[in-house]
Amino acid sequence: MIKGVHIVPMGMANAFLIEGDDGFTLIDAGYPGKAVALFAAVRGLGHSPDRLKHLIFTHGHPDHIGSGAAIVRETGARTYMHPLDIPIAESGGPFRPLKAAPGLLRRVLCKLFFHPDERVEPVAIDRPLTAGEILPIAGGIEVIHTPGHCAGQVALLWHARRMLFAGDVCSNIMGLGDPLGFESLEEGRDSQRKLADLSFDAAGFGHGGPIVRNPSTRFRNKWGKKPTFRIE
């Protein structure tokens, strides 16, 4: 797909493994019980799990932090998260409630897959993320605060490969669209528009396949400002 990044399926959620000169970075940690999938992926690349140096969470939901504690135990990776979700990760739940996104499919899936009273193993966060900062990891990873689905949701723009990791700001299940639910639909739309303003060559999602062809255009068509025509 994109040189230097590997998708690791961890249940019905994706994690992304980035190869840097300085070691590996993982974006998100999937559902509980999926750490072995990550270790297998790292070994498959010819390294031992302690090659993983950084673990960046896009937000504090069970399907993104579930295997975080198990991964840190084995690798000693440094953990990163937006401050608004840190208390959730460090308690392992409960989670803030979500309202299903518009549409029948997402209403059904949200009920099926999101349970706010779920508990996962707590994972300690070493380093709070700041909106707008560029982490000096793998050639620069920019932190974009994108609340709506989750207050502490961030999207990550990896400068070296111009790849966007959208987390659950949107999904790519049966096409580019909404996540299953929102804490605030209005904020979620603002965040989707914010991503549509960016320029990138590939996009990865918490759920659904990546987009490697004209992702910026697809985002703009979906959520970007519509051109205004003036009749003179």
Ligand SMILES: [Zn+2]
């Ligand atoms: Zn989520």
Ligand SMILES: [Zn+2]
């Ligand atoms: Zn998710």
